[in-house]
Amino acid sequence: MSINYYERNADQFFADTVAADLSQLQARFVRELPPSAHVLDAGCGSGRDAKAFADLGFHVTAFDAATEMVRRAAQHTGLPVLHMAFDDMGWTEEFDGIWASASLLHVPRVSLPSVLARCHKALRNDGILYTSFKYGSGERESDDRRFTDLTEETFREVIAEAGGLQIIELWRTGDVRPGRQSEIWLNSMVRKQG
Template sequence: MTLKYYQDNAQTFFDGTVNVDMSSLYETFTRHLASGARVLDAGCGSGRDAKAFKEMGYQVEAFDASSAMVELAREHTGLPVQLMSFADVNWKEEFDGIWCCASLLHVPAEELPGVMRKLADALKPGGVWYVSFKYGDGEREVDGRRFTDMDEVGLRALIRERKKIEIFELWTTKDKRPHREEVWVNGLLGRR
């Protein structure tokens, strides 16, 4: 369902997200990264963030589950964006930073703990991890996309299950796209 939405609407989604200014979120994340750090953009969509991190001098790997989005992201970033889903993640302690901006929210709630484990395993000890979800509690479907919404309580409970992950900071933001009033919960996490 969600994958079909992105396949059918890839260009529209790309056009609506690729130029959104995310610099304030980048700064929160990158201040914890060393120069040249290895970063994974997990569920990269348009490739906007992967491109920004590449331009900042980081070694960037990116993936998305939609082949249409992967093609657009490859073209936009010049990176070899991989076609894969969160279920395919199997790296072990390879990344200094993992960026999950508005991507984990499409994972069904029952699958989130397993996905979080896989991503936690991919992060090096001392690494930093950014996540964001639409603010709320529960699962819903909107216009052919599945969403798992999260609030601070839900996100804390999800992280508590990952013994090697700690929360550095949780905060809310308004949607950065024009004419969007949604609220997001953001989490900056670290691996012990």
Template sequence: MDNLLNYYNKNAQLFFDSTYRVEMNTLYQPFLRYLKENAFILDLGCGSGRDSLAFKNKGYTVEAIDSSEELVKKAVILSGVHVKHASFYDLKERNKYDGIWACASLLHCKRERLPEVLERIFKSLKLNGICYMSFKYGERDREVEGRSFTDLNEDQANDLLKGNKKWLLLQQWVSNDQRSDHVHEWLNIIVKKISD
């Protein structure tokens, strides 16, 4: 995790500049359709703050967290929402959020810790709460420029979610990168908390 944080702290401006203007409405809509007006959303691993700002502008109550101190500063300035300096490993809330948006953040979670982090997300959601998460499409763990990635495909996602009767898989689909200069495919997953 130290290498990852060093990368994002050192390259915060570059990362911010390359992400904060990316058009994400085609990904927001499948998530937001399950949420009521004025829902309370946690942007889990908010990066530049782009999505926090978008949700706030759509009338939702938003909190955010990110593990990079430098990105937290930038996200606060861009979005104007409360951004906590923390990791998804630190999530401790209970029955607090209507929705959790984990866009391109859990891909930095160690594969063996994904069940633990999903349990933290589960506990943080209210009953019938919705979680969106996305991973780079693939099946392996890899490192790029000091950043570790946990890629996921449909079978791995199903293995991760199966056996947990508290989650209902609402949608799962593969999409292209929203950035025109990137060629990655993404696995998008939306789940609902259906019991405590």
């Protein structure tokens, strides 16, 4: 459902998100990474963040589940962008950091622990995972997309179910896109426990 939305609306979504200023969130993430880290942009959308991390000198791998977003992200970043979904992740201790900005929110609540377990497996010891979810409770459909909204409490439950991940920081921010400042996001920084 959500993938079809991005296939049909790729140009508009790219235009709406590619210039969004996430530099403050990116800086918080980068502070936790070792020099020359290998970063995975999981559900990269426009490729905005993958490009930012590559421009900072990190080795970046990026993927998206929508073919049209893969094409646009590859053009924007100059990086090879993989066409795959979270369920296709099979890496083992490959990444120092995983950036999942506004992407895991499309995963059904019941599947989140197993997807997070895949992220755990893909991270090196002490690796960092950043996520962002729309703030709220429950699952919903909107504009031909499905969303799993989380609060601090429900996020802690999901992390506990996944196992092996320790929350470093949980915080809320407003949406940085024009006209959407009233939308609240739940951000997290989580570390793989060695």
